[in-house]
Amino acid sequence: MHTLHPYKISVFDRATENKGYAKLGSIKGAVDGFSFIEEWIKSNQKLGLIIDDKAKTSILFRDDFIFDITTRTIHGWVCVGDYGVANPILDINTGKTAFDKKEHNAELIPHFVYLRIPKNYSDGLALFHGVRGKGIKSIFVELLNKEARAKLDRVFGFTTLSYGKAMSLWQDAIAKEITAIPKTVVSDVADKVNEINPKAETFVTIKAPRFGNFGTWSSFHKQGSKQYELLEVLEEQYDDIRTVIERNGKKRKLRIGTNITDDICVIEAPDNLELLGGNPKSESIVNWCKDTESDFKIKLDEPPEVPSS
Numbered sequence: 209m210h211t212l213h214p215y216k217i218s219v220f221d222r223a224t225e226n227k228g229y230a231k232l233g234s235i236k237g238a239v240d241g242f243s244f245i246e247e248w249i250k251s252n253q254k255l256g257l258i259i260d261d262k263a264k265t266s267i268l269f270r271d272d273f274i275f276d277i278t279t280r281t282i283h284g285w286v287c288v289g290d291y292g293v294a295n296p297i298l299d300i301n302t303g304k305t306a307f308d309k310k311e312h313n314a315e316l317i318p319h320f321v322y323l324r325i326p327k328n329y330s331d332g333l334a335l336f337h338g339v340r341g342k343g344i345k346s347i348f349v350e351l352l353n354k355e356a357r358a359k360l361d362r363v364f365g366f367t368t369l370s371y372g373k374a375m376s377l378w379q380d381a382i383a384k385e386i387t388a389i390p391k392t393v394v395s396d397v398a399d400k401v402n403e404i405n406p407k408a409e410t411f412v413t414i415k416a417p418r419f420g421n422f423g424t425w426s427s428f429h430k431q432g433s434k435q436y437e438l439l440e441v442l443e444e445q446y447d448d449i450r451t452v453i454e455r456n457g458k459k460r461k462l463r464i465g466t467n468i469t470d471d472i473c474v475i476e477a478p479d480n481l482e483l484l485g486g487n488p489k490s491e492s493i494v495n496w497c498k499d500t501e502s503d504f505k506i507k508l509d510e511p512p513e514v515p516s517s
Contacts, residue, residue: 209340210477210488212500215366217241217325217332221334235328235362240323241332245282245364245367246275248355258351265290267347268316272490282323285493288344300407311426318487319344322497324506333506334366335497337488338474371475374426375462381455383422383435386464388446412446425453428464439466450476460501475500 221230273284320337482492
């Protein structure tokens with residue numbers, strides 16, 4: 209349900225000496241990208257709900273953004289919702305209408321944004337939170353670059369990062385668990401569950417013994433390996449196959465399959481992501497972003513020296 213989608217942030221500027229890409233702290237030799245994005249977000253916060261009548265979309269920058277100049281990170285919530293179609297909203301417990309959604313009503317779904325914008329390097333990192341396959345990257349970047357073109361005559365580039373390459377350090381991580389969703393579920397138990405809640409999902413979980421495992425993550429990529437053969441069999445009857453891998457006490461949850469490549473860039477939420485009302489708690493998703501950030505080789509500024517007393 210909850211995912212992270214990583215992107216590299218850069219600004220192309222022919223006037224620079226760094227192969228045409230400006231240091232993010234000195235765009236056009238003078239503008240700090242961190243400060244520019246901070247002021248842009250704050251101006252959107254003052255606007256309140258932003259309406260796009262053409263796309264029938266509404267967007268709201270919440271007022272709880274954090275701008276940490278010491279670490280040069282910006283993070284917070286952006287809520288996006290569509291409107292223009294009237295539909296009843298049902299109570300899943302009773303099947304009855306809870307209220308009627310009018311054409312002018314928009315369900316504002318919160319999405320988390322995490323930006324790391326180093327001062328002395330040309331590459332930054334953006335992590336966009338997705339919910340049920342939907343995100344805000346496109347609308348966020350479109351609004352940001354509308355401002356950047358007008359004030360800087362430049363645009364911020366957001367290039368998809370391959371998580372597979374970032375996970376090179378995890379090739380020897382051990383697979384501890386495999387989960388999958390059956391393509392078809394036909395049983396008396398499934399029928400009874402469906403009577404109680406038709407939206408209930410059935411998962412199959414394969415767990416290794418306490419001190420056992422299913423081999424390394426890299427083994428699932430090798431044709432002819434027992435792990436690869438297991439995936440081939442699983443894919444005949446199951447969808448959305450995932451594994452939990454562990455290395456040095458840290459865990460990652462990944463989608464796996466014979467047709468999944470290293471270029472697929474969807475990072476699954478860890479099991480310890482804390483939710484409130486189905487949405488991640490701010491502190492928990494910040495920790496998830498920081499943990500994910502450590503998998504990418506983004507150069508960071510040296511921390512400022514603390515003067516001796």
